[in-house]
Structures are given as structure tokens and as C-alpha cells.
Amino acid sequence: MEGLENYLVVAAVITAGVLLFAGGMGAARALRPRVPSAEKVLTYESGVDPVGHGWAQSQIRYYLYAFLYLIFAVDAVYLFPWVTVVAQLGWATIAEMGVFIGIIAVGLIHAIRRGVLRWT
Known part of the structure; x- marks a missing residue:
């Protein structure tokens, strides 16, 4: 019970x-x-009136920056708390974190191969 x-x-x-x-x-x-009007149903984007049709291309490099941000943010969010308690958790958690860091490293290696981390 x-x-x-x-x-x-x-x-x-x-x-x-x-x-x-x-x-x-x-x-x-x-x-x-509740005061419906024609202006309230228009598409709104950053205070600019919509012009043309609703499809636009985006640069792919912005997705790569978001990808890199996720790699480093997720890495930091999980590594810093883990480091504070690793001595209490034992060897199994070290192996699990090795797998996690390996997956993060694959993403970072992919970014390096794509040339995202070049300064020029």
C-alpha cells in the first residue's frame, strides 16, 4: 500500500x-x-507588413551556426553538473559520459569537415 x-x-x-x-x-x-477585424488576421512578422508571397530562401550557414550552438550548449549543460558528482557515481558513469562525448565529437568533427570553424 x-x-x-x-x-x-x-x-x-x-x-x-x-x-x-x-x-x-x-x-x-x-x-x-473579441473584436475581429481584417488587420488581425494578416500575417505579422517583426512589425513589417507582408509583401509578396510567403516563401523565402534562407542561408544554410545559419543552420550550421545553430547546429554548433546546440553542440556546445548541450555539452555544457550535461558536463558541468556531471563533473561535480563523478566521484560519487563510479566507473559506469564515466563510460556513459564517454559515449555522450563521442556523439558530441561526431557532430563537432562533421562541423570541422564542413569548414564551419574556419576563421577566414
């Missing part, structure tokens, strides 16, 4: 979260003003 009580607490917290969310969304819907 003791294990069941733990599940009931989790279910109560999840139910309270769902009810709070639903109540907030319902209150926002009930209290917001």
Missing part, C-alpha cells in the same frame, strides 16, 4: 497542474476582448 500512496501523490500533482492550466486558459478566453 505504501507504493500506491506515492502514485496517488503524483496523480494528485498532475491533476492539480492540468486543472490550473485549464482554469487559466478558460479565464483568459472568457476575459479577453
Whole structure:
């Protein structure tokens, strides 16, 4: 029975979260003003009126910068907390982190081969 009580607490917290969310969304819907107009249904992008059709090309280099950011951000988010507790966790966690760093290294090697990290 003791294990069941733990599940009931989790279910109560999840139910309270769902009810709070639903109540907030319902209150926002009930209290917001409804004044439909043609201007409100236009596409909005950075305060500029839409001109032409809705398709535009983007430079692929921006995706590569986002890719590099993810490599370094994910690396930092997982490595710094792990280093603080590695002595307590043992050799298994060192092997797991080796696999993680290997996957990150594959992404970094891909970026190096693409020439993204060149300064010129």
C-alpha cells in the first residue's frame, strides 16, 4: 500500500497542474476582448507588413551556426553538473559520459569537415 500512496501523490500533482492550466486558459478566453477585424488576421512578422508571397530562401550557414550552438550548449549543460558528482557515481558513469562525448565529437568533427570553424 505504501507504493500506491506515492502514485496517488503524483496523480494528485498532475491533476492539480492540468486543472490550473485549464482554469487559466478558460479565464483568459472568457476575459479577453473579441473584436475581429481584417488587420488581425494578416500575417505579422517583426512589425513589417507582408509583401509578396510567403516563401523565402534562407542561408544554410545559419543552420550550421545553430547546429554548433546546440553542440556546445548541450555539452555544457550535461558536463558541468556531471563533473561535480563523478566521484560519487563510479566507473559506469564515466563510460556513459564517454559515449555522450563521442556523439558530441561526431557532430563537432562533421562541423570541422564542413569548414564551419574556419576563421577566414
